[in-house]
Amino acid sequence: MRHPTLSSDDLIAQLTAAGFAGWLNLTYSAERLVDVNPLGVDKATGIRRGLAVLGRTPQEAVAFGDMPNDLPMFACCGRSVAMGNGHPSVRAAATFTTRTAADDGFAHGLALLGLIPEPRRRPA
Template sequence: MADFTRAGEPGQKHDFRLVATDIDGTLINSERLLSQRTISVLGAVPVPVVLVTGRPLRWLEQLNEQLPAPLPAICANGAVIYDPHTDEVLRTETLSREVLVDVVRRLRDAVPDVSLAVEVEDGRSFLHESTWPRLWVDQRVRVIATPDELTSVPAVKLLARSMTADPDDFLELVSKILGDTAEATRSSSSALVEISATGVTKAAGLAWFCEREGIDAEQVVAFGDMPNDIPMLAWAGHSVAMGNAHPAVRAVADECTATNNDDGVALYLEKSFNL
């Protein structure tokens, strides 16, 4: 059952003009699938729906295959904004080579077991060190030949992994190491930190998209479950945490809905739009 809190009765009328939703742990279930209920609701919502995700551009394929039509997407935690109808990247914010070199040096000096990878070519390709766990086979994913290759081109995201650290402690450590040189966040249940250029967050990407569409923050409802969603939830006029959300996410959200496995986003939208 949904746990609606802090914003009155569920189903109260809101003047939402845009729905912004995370994907993993939010819109899809633990099997990485959209339920039929969620698919139906997304098709019935009378306002635009935008995906705001830590996923790279290439990982949209598995979601779009389940949808009647692809949705606009803000990828890599705000670094890449993509229009699926024109197959066009509208905006990219990258970590420069100079910043990458600096950040990689700091991480290698401070974290003995760190393993690193980068999202490049707007998130269409992924380069990683040999120590990075290879969880899938994809021609767009490859191991680097030399350490310098990791910083050879600008990246939309740098990823740092520790096999021994606590996930929250590792994020705190990396954030201290970086200072104001870059943005650090996490969306994984493991000790995996995602690093973006300074100022790049889900909130910044969504704000750019909404300004382009003439939509104010107060007209946006946003859904999320992990720390990388916090800037977006704080920016949006109305924020909803999933029932399975990280405690820090629940703490900043206006309301909490059901879990991703219980169609929390669909349930909330049905009530909000009287679907």
């Protein structure tokens, strides 16, 4: 849900005051953008389902994220990687922080995990 003038925090506060938090999951996604899901459903829900289908454990999973709506996913995975330009709460919760998205942060994070060779940095 997006609002043209309210911040995400203000939008969540107003939706909560109106009683929606009792039956919806309201999560900060980006500035002036809130994820709205059924209560108990978030990004971790999809991760757990995918892991079950693949026969893998949460400890084997790695989550990448940048905004507070990624925190449930971080909590259910063995390792978590915050993008360098991510929200402070996400960087604080992560196993480690990689470069920004614009600076090949995803590839750098995969390299830090030993999954691919270190990518070359783009010329400035």
